[in-house]
Amino acid sequence: MLTTLDRSRPAPLAYSPAIAAETAPLYARVARVVPQIEWPVHAPYIAEINRLKREMNAVILAHNYQTPEIFNCVADVVGDSLTLAREGAKTTAGTIVMAGVHFMAETAKILSPEKTVLIPDARAGCSLAESITAADIRLLRQRYPGVPIVAYVNTSADVKAEVDICCTSANAVEIVESLGVPEVICLPDEYLAQYVATKTKVKIITWHGHCEVHERFTGEEIRRLREGQDNLIVLAHPECPQDVLAEADYVGSTAGMSDYVGIHHPKRVVLITECSMSDNVAVQYPEVEFLRPCNLCPHMKRITLPKILAALQTRTTEVLVDPDIALRARRSVERMLAVGRR
Ligand code: SF4
Incomplete structure (x- = not known):
């Protein structure tokens, strides 16, 4: 059979015994959710990204919906979009790479106008x-x-x-x-x-407006999940339709759902949200069994390890916000933060 080389794509980085040894502790962290067979593909990128970000004084912010190898192995700050923007503003790094979608990179730029904010794929949008x-x-x-x-x-x-x-x-x-x-x-x-x-x-x-990930869940789906699973705890994000929320044991934000698992340690749980979130919480709580009805966010999944590496190497794509818009947008965010401080 003839195969044609795609010369527009860089060759994948090579996996070596040295990289295997260097990244072994990281693999131990994610072994529950990343199959062993995938590690030789991820590990060389993880090693190179971690080396380059130190050399460049850059930080990587990763949203909860990023894949486990990004979230757990190259990110410096993880969380929901606001946590990322706030923590990004506190770092002394001159460059922020946003492993998330475009509005998150904009929010980081609004709160850190003096920093260079990069997004690994500028097409990572959001239906909402x-x-x-x-x-x-x-x-x-x-x-x-x-x-x-x-x-x-x-x-x-x-x-x-x-x-x-x-x-x-x-x-x-x-x-x-x-x-x-x-x-x-x-x-x-x-x-x-x-x-x-x-x-x-x-x-x-x-x-x-609707989130194209959360709006796909249905109350009927939750009832089916519960069949034969008396002790299943259902946690749902409030971006889900009302019939889904009516079936849930707890309704809360991404941080709220993660905290619920940490506080209550349910025996068996399902998170009605983007499926990488479930994987990332599962890494933290190995004693909890997670059911995974999987709705992926196609925008979040545009961000990959090779694209994060390319963003660092080429310093693209930089996210810019008009200074007047940034000033007014920042006021809206700061008013919200002031309510939290009351
Ligand atoms: S899951 Fe995707 S589509 Fe839904 S709000 Fe988040 S980024 Fe937007």
């Missing part, structure tokens, strides 16, 4: 962030004059610059109530806004 624009916000202001607008951090810098305050899935109820008004627009995630509405007396006006 793309569901609304700054022009939509201006139209909402005309339609609902005087009603404050709360934007989930899963939005572009342009949108953050137009709204009154940001929120995360962990603090959305607190942020809405902090405004002290009877009516609030909460966007862009319709399901998160509906969930907030069940937890407050404030009237919530919603937008029609």
Whole structure:
């Protein structure tokens, strides 16, 4: 059989006994969720990325939805998008590589304007962030004059610059109530806004954005998962539809779900969210059995070890935010952080 070499792709890095020895402790950490057969492919990239980031004074921020070999083996800071941006701002490193999607890299740049922020694949978008624009916000202001607008951090810098305050899935109820008004627009995630509405007396006006990963779960799927599994604990993200949340034992943010496992140590658990999150929490809690109904985020999965290495080597793609937009967007994020400090 004839095969044609694809010369546009760099040859994979070679696995050697020295790299095997150097990366053995990292493999021990992820052995539960990364098959042994994959390690010779990942290990040379992990070794080279870790060498290069030290040489360049760079840090890698990795979201919970990144694959275990990225999350556990090359990241310096891990967590949800806000944790990444806040911790990224505290580092003394001059370069941040965002192993996440574009709005996360923008948020990191907004909070660290003096740093170089790189994203390994500039096409890593988000269905939720793309569901609304700054022009939509201006139209909402005309339609609902005087009603404050709360934007989930899963939005572009342009949108953050137009709204009154940001929120995360962990603090959305607190942020809405902090405004002290009877009516609030909460966007862009319709399901998160509906969930907030069940937890407050404030009237919530919603937008029609959805996360393409969480919206695919159904209540019927959860009921099927529970069949024959009396002790299964179901944790669900509030970006899921209401019939899913109604079936869950606990509803919470990515950090909230991880904390729940750490505090309660359930015998058997399922996380109704992006599937790499489950793998990454499983690494921390080997005594817990995780069921894995797998919905992947195609945007998050654009980030790979070879692309992280290329981003460091070529210092691309740099994420830039217009300084005026960055200033206004930063105010919305800082107002949210100030509520947390009250
Ligand atoms: S999981 Fe959903 S909200 Fe997160 S990046 Fe993917 S599409 Fe966006």
